[in-house]
Amino acid sequence: MPGSTIKMVVQRVKVDSLPHFKSEFLTAVRRDANNQMFPIAWVVVEVECTDSWAWFLSLLSTDLGLED
DSSP: OTTOOOOOOOOOOOGGGGGGOOOEEEEEEEEOTTSOEEEEEEEEESSOSHHHHHHHHHHHHHHHTOOO
């Protein structure tokens, strides 16, 4: 979509380490006029932590043009 932000980091993973590879899915959702939830942004991160949430929310804030 025009105006969307995409940031991607690709890591090579050895085949024998695949069973140990895990990731977390972070999302920001909103409710519409019918009280239904829909995603407005999402990201897949290596681990859910304060730093990954801060990074995600800072990108979202910039994309939405929000101030501090």
